[in-house]
Amino acid sequence: MSLCPKLMITKLSLRPSLVVLIYRMMKSWVPKSPKDFVPLYQDFENFYNRNLYMRIRDSWNRPICSVPGAKVDMMERVSHDYNWTFTYTGRVIKDIINMGSYNYLGFAQKAGTCQEAAAKVLSQYGAGVCSTRQEMGNLDKHEELEKLVARFLGVESAMAYGMGFATNSMNIPALVGKGCLILSDELNHASLVLGARLSGATIRIFKHNNMQSLEKLLKDAIVHGQPRTRRPWKKILILVEGIYSMEGSIVRLPEVIALKKKYKSYLYLDEAHSIGALGPTGRGVVEYFGLSPEDVDVMMGTFTKSFGAAGGYIGGKKELIDYLRTYSHSAVYATSLSPPVVEQIITSMKCIMGEDGTTVGVNCLLYLRSLNTDLS
Amino acid sequence: MAAAGMGQQWVLVEMVQAFYEAPAYHLILEGILILWIIRLLFSKTYKLQERSDLTPKEKEELIEEWQPEPLVPPVPEDHPALNYNIVSGPPTHIITVNGKECINFASFNFLGLLDNEKVKSAAQASLKKYGVGTCGPRGFYGTFDVHLELEERLAKFMRTEEAIIYSYGFATIASAIPAYSKRGDIVFVDEAACFAIQKGLQASRSNIKLFKHNDMADLERLLKEQETEDQKNPRKARVTRRFIVVEGLYMNTGDVCPLPELIKLKYKYKVRIFLEESLSFGVLGEHGRGITEHFGINIDDIDLISANMENSLASIGGFCCGRSFIIDHQRLSGQGYCFSASLPPLLAAAAIEALNIMEDNPDIFQILRTKCERIHKALQGISGLKVVGESFSPALHLQLEESCGSRENDVKLLKRVVDYCMNSGIALTQARYLEKEEKCLPSPSIRVVVTVEQTEQELDKAALLLKEAAQSVLN
Numbered sequence: 139m140s141l142c143p144k145l146m147i148t149k150l151s152l153r154p155s156l157v158v159l160i161y162r163m164m165k166s167w168v169p170k171s172p173k174d175f176v177p178l179y180q181d182f183e184n185f186y187n188r189n190l191y192m193r194i195r196d197s198w199n200r201p202i203c204s205v206p207g208a209k210v211d212m213m214e215r216v217s218h219d220y221n222w223t224f225t226y227t228g229r230v231i232k233d234i235i236n237m238g239s240y241n242y243l244g245f246a247q248k249a250g251t252c253q254e255a256a257a258k259v260l261s262q263y264g265a266g267v268c269s270t271r272q273e274m275g276n277l278d279k280h281e282e283l284e285k286l287v288a289r290f291l292g293v294e295s296a297m298a299y300g301m302g303f304a305t306n307s308m309n310i311p312a313l314v315g316k317g318c319l320i321l322s323d324e325l326n327h328a329s330l331v332l333g334a335r336l337s338g339a340t341i342r343i344f345k346h347n348n349m350q351s352l353e354k355l356l357k358d359a360i361v362h363g364q365p366r367t368r369r370p371w372k373k374i375l376i377l378v379e380g381i382y383s384m385e386g387s388i389v390r391l392p393e394v395i396a397l398k399k400k401y402k403s404y405l406y407l408d409e410a411h412s413i414g415a416l417g418p419t420g421r422g423v424v425e426y427f428g429l430s431p432e433d434v435d436v437m438m439g440t441f442t443k444s445f446g447a448a449g450g451y452i453g454g455k456k457e458l459i460d461y462l463r464t465y466s467h468s469a470v471y472a473t474s475l476s477p478p479v480v481e482q483i484i485t486s487m488k489c490i491m492g493e494d495g496t497t498v499g500v501n502c503l504l505y506l507r508s509l510n511t512d513l514s
Numbered sequence: 515m516a517a518a519g520m521g522q523q524w525v526l527v528e529m530v531q532a533f534y535e536a537p538a539y540h541l542i543l544e545g546i547l548i549l550w551i552i553r554l555l556f557s558k559t560y561k562l563q564e565r566s567d568l569t570p571k572e573k574e575e576l577i578e579e580w581q582p583e584p585l586v587p588p589v590p591e592d593h594p595a596l597n598y599n600i601v602s603g604p605p606t607h608i609i610t611v612n613g614k615e616c617i618n619f620a621s622f623n624f625l626g627l628l629d630n631e632k633v634k635s636a637a638q639a640s641l642k643k644y645g646v647g648t649c650g651p652r653g654f655y656g657t658f659d660v661h662l663e664l665e666e667r668l669a670k671f672m673r674t675e676e677a678i679i680y681s682y683g684f685a686t687i688a689s690a691i692p693a694y695s696k697r698g699d700i701v702f703v704d705e706a707a708c709f710a711i712q713k714g715l716q717a718s719r720s721n722i723k724l725f726k727h728n729d730m731a732d733l734e735r736l737l738k739e740q741e742t743e744d745q746k747n748p749r750k751a752r753v754t755r756r757f758i759v760v761e762g763l764y765m766n767t768g769d770v771c772p773l774p775e776l777i778k779l780k781y782k783y784k785v786r787i788f789l790e791e792s793l794s795f796g797v798l799g800e801h802g803r804g805i806t807e808h809f810g811i812n813i814d815d816i817d818l819i820s821a822n823m824e825n826s827l828a829s830i831g832g833f834c835c836g837r838s839f840i841i842d843h844q845r846l847s848g849q850g851y852c853f854s855a856s857l858p859p860l861l862a863a864a865a866i867e868a869l870n871i872m873e874d875n876p877d878i879f880q881i882l883r884t885k886c887e888r889i890h891k892a893l894q895g896i897s898g899l900k901v902v903g904e905s906f907s908p909a910l911h912l913q914l915e916e917s918c919g920s921r922e923n924d925v926k927l928l929k930r931v932v933d934y935c936m937n938s939g940i941a942l943t944q945a946r947y948l949e950k951e952e953k954c955l956p957s958p959s960i961r962v963v964v965t966v967e968q969t970e971q972e973l974d975k976a977a978l979l980l981k982e983a984a985q986s987v988l989n
């Protein structure tokens with residue numbers, strides 16, 4: 139019997155869960171809500187959490203107490219009640235080889251040029267900002283960062299935000315609305331899905347990295363128009379990621395761009411994992427394929443992974459960035475980036491570009507590429 | 515009964531016998547008929563024509579002809595929100611805006627902790643130990659001991675069982691609401707709720723019922739209507755969760771919510787309360803614990819308190835606190851918690867030190883309140899501008915007494931007032947909104963923020979300058 143392995147694994151793993159399911163259903167227990175109130179969690183919704191997740195809960199959320207570098211120190215914790223609560227023994231397990239943090243280029247350091255620059259800015263500016271970008275939170279540091287990001291990506295203009303997740307969920311609704319169509323990859327990140335949902339546009343999913351599926355959806359969309367009314371779509375936005383974090387696959391960018399040009403739609407590329415990690419000079423998946431950044435309408439990315447900081451950015455044409463500066467939810471209602479974090483991004487980006495006068499950045503990129511070829 | 519059983523057995527045996535003795539064609543015909551009936555039962559009665567009868571050539575023409583709108587419409591160069599004020603240097607008490615040195619009346623630095631040396635040195639120590647970024651979400655080695663310590667300290671300070679931290683203030687309430695309220699649930703929310711709450715509600719896909727700002731009679735009316743609906747369908751009512759979402763100190767109007775009446779309504783109609791305390795945390799109450807301390811209410815009566823650490827604590831991020839039963843759910847269902855990198859440790863350390871300062875100096879809250887009352891009194895009676903907000907609210911609004919007709923003109927007029935003040939050394943800002951996205955757009959206003967660092971002379975100077983500005987611009 140030659141069933142594909144995925145199906146076999148699913149079938150085998152369901153069997154013991156079924157037994158647990160039936161056993162637990164007969165023995166369900168809910169902590170008491172206040173009297174007469176509707177229960178906050180339905181039994182069925184919380185089932186997975188209480189019965190399956192609790193058993194293996196200790197694999198996640200492990201606290202560490204050092205820089206997330208090549209080696210990391212972890213706090214030891216034990217559970218005496220089958221993972222319902224944890225106690226810390228106080229012991230620290232030192233020098234564990236870290237293959238779990240997204241520290242691709244090693245810029246998460248506690249000493250060195252990046253840390254010193256961030257320390258200087260911290261003593262000068264403080265940790266917080268206490269205002270939004272449009273009110274009193276636009277520091278000169280933010281303007282400097284945005285010019286640098288635009289230069290790094292090779293685009294006309296860029297804008298930086300305080301959180302990578304929020305960059306997607308707050309800017310996609312500003313770009314598209316009702317009457318527009320979003321074509322989203324099957325395995326897109328939760329932030330892209332949330333942004334697409336909040337925008338109010340119609341969402342259609344195409345199979346992961348499958349260009350035939352995407353082309354079929356594009357053709358059908360333009361030929362048939364909006365469902366029921368048959369009006370033409372206002373615009374079509376394709377949402378893809380540079381590297382898909384859970385699968386490790388790279389998007390087929392040349393083909394996506396060819397399709398986008400043929401069907402006159404717009405491309406939103408989320409380079410959270412690929413910026414700084416792909417391409418000979420770390421410019422991301424666009425450089426990896428040897429394409430021009432002008433072909434991608436909206437280049438989005440985060441500073442959390444390769445730059446060892448926090449936050450996100452969007453780069454593109456000047457009209458796009460001017461529009462986002464005026465109408466992005468984040469610019470109006472959310473606090474801007476913290477100054478030491480901004481300085482960390484500026485220093486690490488200059489290092490990658492080689493502008494700090496050393497070859498540290500270039501060496502990091504070469505080393506990362508050699509590791510990749512060694513592993514594959 | 516035994517005879518009937520035997521009789522049934524006989525019938526069964528006969529049926530099996532008949533089955534064996536029947537001719538083959540009969541059996542095959544019966545089988546085909548049964549399969550046909552099953553197919554008819556499960557197929558659609560009428561296949562809608564999904565595919566139109568367009569030829570490929572016509573499809574090509576349609577694709578050629580279709581012209582999309584530009585990705586973004588052009589923004590005029592003089593749009594008021596396009597050109598930001600550039601702040602050179604730290605946004606502290608004395609701030610340099612667009613090259614001019616002013617006294618800061620626009621940043622939410624209520625307790626003056628932004629340039630506090632102790633806070634900065636705690637952040638420096640954390641920077642030396644952990645670097646800047648955490649390089650991972652909370653689930654994948656992004657949990658540092660600083661985060662756990664901050665959560666414990668916040669829970670202890672607010673006297674709740676547990677607290678959970680988010681790395682972005684806006685994302686805190688916008689992720690907390692959809693974690694509990696799903697499609698089919700009902701949320702009663704105040705009209706003047708801030709944008710983050712509105713986005714959280716939109717993401718939750720629940721039924722939203724708006725009640726007039728701070729109007730408990732209107733809320734009770736809505737609750738009564740809901741009760742009568744529930745009596746018609748008790749089964750559905752038993753699984754529909756109900757929530758009230760209010761803010762402690764409203765960002766858009768500067769009022770407080772009438773919490774004691776809300777608690778009474780909570781127990782009368784069995785609705786849960788979610789309280790957003792971004793402005794009131796570290797401001798109201800004897801020790802800065804927020805509106806529950808201000809009104810003397812037991813904190814366990816509130817189901818969830820959410821606040822951001824970007825105002826009084828002068829850091830970045832946000833937190834939710836409440837009973838463990840409620841907060842623990844967000845560790846798997848809060849989107850902004852699970853799918854996003856954790857808060858940089860230096861910011862968490864800064865927040866812990868800020869909490870220490872708040873606990874060691876409980877008299878700063880009274881000092882802040884005195885200053886708020888002083889400026890509130892001083893700003894009364896300006897011709898052309900009215901003060902909106904409570905006397906103890908550190909974030910007031912100054913709205914035009916009479917509108918000039920269109921919102922655009924009002925905004926331009928207020929900009930002239932703000933520019934006059936900036937040129938004379940007081941940094942103010944207009945309250946910014948997304949005009950097309952807000953559910954209930956507040957009127958244009960100037961935001962006046964009071965901090966503990968402002969001296970009485972500076973407060974009087976600001977009030978005087980605003981009087982002059984209003985006089986010269988509006989009359």
